[in-house]
Amino acid sequence: MQPIESFEVPAPPKVNYINAQYGLKSWLLTKDHKRIALLYLGSITFFFFIGGIYALMIRLELLTPQGDLLQSTTYNKVFTQHGIIMIFFFLIPSIPATLGNFLIPMMIGAKDLAFPRINLLSWYVYLLGGIITIYALLAGGVDTGWTFYTPFSTTFSNSYVVATGLGIFINGFSSILTGLNFIVTIHTMRAPGMTWFRMPLFLWSHYATSLIMILGTPVVAITILLLAFERLSGVGIFNPALGGDPVLFQHLFWFYSHPAVYIMVLPSMGVVSELIANFSRKNIFGYSFVAFSSLAIAVFGFLVWGHHLFVASQSVYAGMIFSFLSFAVAIPSAIKVFNWTATLYKSSISYDTPMLYALGFIGLFTLGGMTGLFLASLATDVHLSDTYFVVAHFHYIMVGGALMGYLGGLHYWWPKISGRMYPEGWGRFSALVIFVGFNLTFLPQFIAGYLGMPRRYHAYPPEFQVFNVLSTAGASILGFGMLIPAIYFVWSMRYGRIAESNPWHLPGLEWRTQSPPPTENFEVTPVVTWEAYEFAPPEETEVVGKFGPELERI
């Protein structure tokens, strides 16, 4: 890492976490949460790049119905590996391990996470899991789908299931350690005056995410482990030959993997809460509702796994219960969307890049969430499950939701992280390109799905081609849009304008220290005397719609 220098403005030599120490060793053995966040940032970007190449291969293959570019075995590996890399090695660690790691201690006024060594360990665990998985991919790949359904994965697949499973198993511990660290940090490390209800909503959503990480991840870990042993020993609890139940695997798998969707999207919701409040200079409308809805999502998220099994010979009544609960989990998400929208009322909205991502997030997440209702509803799910409708729906949540939030957050905190500004014009342009490309990629898939195009098909009937051509065109735009930030972020690290301590003029604790922050984050431990998002003194607060005699005139 180069020392900060600029040919425009000679910056005063400030000691910060980046230039406090030099050399590879100072990075690889660091216990500083900010440096670990950067280590994560580098590694997840690498995995995102690999996953993106797979996505491109999928879209190119599906351009024509015949299945002529790749062989079916190759195609099966490509979509499996796209899913595994993107979910386990990009989306799940994306916001928590980078932005969360960097900002949680800063937002609560702490010097570091509670367990800095465990934090570093989690990165190494992640790396080890990643290396094993990459080895499995290079050795020959895996073709089971990221869902590893038995008995295909245990008995019939002829690919590197055990090695990949091991990689995912190990990677799971990284997620558990991160979640554990966050929970303890938020409980014990808050600065004086930083009460629970003064915390930025980013912290609430990370707290909820951490709960899912520590409760869900061990279940998928043991499930994958049992699956690997079953494959090695030839018998096991999922094996119909022993009287085992292959559908048991699906229950255990989705018990984690459905909440895992919330691991991906909850942190993003936290980022969006920050962006909406800070770029409209307004406190979040209904703070406590937004905070508790995160916890509600975490809790309800564990009760809906059965909606992945509506057509998997689950009993009709179990299906009804899971359907009901799946509708229930939609409500907290709806509350968030309404509150974000209401926050903008009578506010002062700037059009900076992070805000564009936040607005994009709300739109895309609304559509992604609403299409989830089609899959929670039993009769339509019977028709739609395992079709492209499902593919479109979860990409709206994971790309339109999680990724938009991640990119928005990265732009927003980039001055704090790097001490440099990104180029605003390019930022807005790429946000627009990504938004258009994304919609063009995935909107047609909803229609293709309802028309009956099954997912994971290497070749497909020609009448679906028009939707796939649109999708592939959109994916090219999306891929191009993704390259722009990748380039200008790297560029700005050296050539970007030097950022002030508080370039957006915001009240949050993370902006009350220099950019980039010193290793200990704050010169002195801060004492918090203000509420979250307190732009104006509290006595100016307008009260509307309390259960009282009159609703204040708008």
Next chain:
Amino acid sequence: MIETHATTQEIHGHPALQHHFENMEQQREAGTIGMWVFLVTELMFFGGMFLAYALYRNLFPAAFASASNHLDITLGAVNTAVLIVSSFTMALAVYFTQIGKLRPQIICLVLTLVLGLTFLGIKAVEYHEKYTDRLIPGRLIPSAPFGPDAHALHLLPGATLPQVEMFYWIYFAMTGMHALHMIIGAGLLLFLIIYSVKGRFDPEYHGPVEIIGLYWHFVDIVWIFLFPLLYLLGRHFQH
């Protein structure tokens, strides 16, 4: 947060106080909460296997009873006793650390470690019995695939060998995972003993003893559940 007496040591900072904590109290609290959160994770980890156990016990009651009858109840009971005593010595070790008595603290830690290793030794004997009876499921050990003498097993009516194999699969998965936790626990105890001998712990700083103690008790409790579920349930079918 509980108010503590600000000893001179605390004002200058205890040597074991990590830089990012304000005081020892905060550091200890973080460690304890961290371990509790970790134990919740462990609970979910074992929970997956308990679910599988419950499902198949319900589906194959006869096979589970037959296979369970074949386990060595004496060794299992001895092991249970060994673990309960080890939990007691562990609790004593924590107590002696808290009041700052170094010698009994080291003795109790060593005793706990010895008892833990005894448990693992007995478990190894049991595993070996299963190996000679050819009760290792599948082809995990290629030279001795699953193939017990059905007569020696006393199969109850309704029980079939594949179902017995399922029992042993679950048995090895659960006890094996438990044994792995014991081995990790033994390693942690070794670390505690070394640090105790070096005199690192005192009444101000005893977090590691306490949280490793929590872990040890948790692993014991898992066994307290495993023993009746695997060895005892269905015992009355014996004839």
Next chain:
Amino acid sequence: MQGWLPLVPESASTFSWQVDALYFYLSGVTLFFVLLISAVLIFFTIRYRRRTPYEIPRPIAGSHKLETLWTVIPFVIAMTMFGWGARIYFDQYKPPQNAVEVYVVGKQWMWKLQHATGQREINELHVPVGRKIKLIMTSEDVIHDFFVPAFRTKADVVPGRYTTLWFEATKPGKYHLFCAEFCGMNHSGMIGSVYVMEPREFDNWLSGNVGSSTPAAAGQQFYQTLGCASCHGANGEGGRGPTLTGLFGRPTPLEGGQTVNADEGYIRESILNPGAKIVAGFTPIMPTFQGQVSEDQLVQLLAFIKSLPGGSGATPGASPGTPLPSPQTGSSPSGSPTGNIR
């Protein structure tokens, strides 16, 4: 095909329009809320854009009334969706008593189907318009999924158990049959066609495809070959083993006081793992037939046992040798749980 860019697939079963109606309702609500949120967002973003760099808007604390409103209204709307979806689903997974049965065995990567009247098909299914068809499905290897978009229905095909799917086709034509659960290398090749025909045409097709015996007849033969008759009687009347006549679909008392409904799954289990559930009053002397009978043969044995008189499974066309009756005449006797001995 309906025009240049269709929004819904062809409708060819009684479920199609029901699912489509729900789909349009869901789409309408989705569009409404997405447009509403987007419009409000865009309006606010323009109306409340930052005009001067230092302006600070007045904070607003929030509103319990609004929070209640936008918790309750979405919940009520969600419940209408839930109720509507559950209503149709309940019908989809409750096969009617008088349905004609077709046996389906999935394997990597083909569908093997056999009609109750004996006709075998590979990756093709011929069905008549206006007759209720029930598929009894299992898999030889991995999990597959039988999906006919035009019928708006699908179900997983799981090894080691029977799953069912039923539909009533309404429109003649040729429709896609997909495998919708990823099943390995040639997953996208595990496709076929469902031909829906007018009843007269279908009868012609049936009579033109005779040759193989009905599953029940084949099962009967197999029943003799395996030596089942020595204990269960030549025609399932019982002996050292429990009676099979009138067994299917009935609650059967077990050793130990429990009762089991003698459905497909129970009969399958009793052949492969006879010791699992012993009928009250019998001793567990039956050997297992695991590994000796294929999925196809199991299905045939099942068909034979169902065809025995007295059971509630003696569906039209399922009895050995009986020609498939038309739906008008064939639906009544089997519908009643007591059944008729024909």
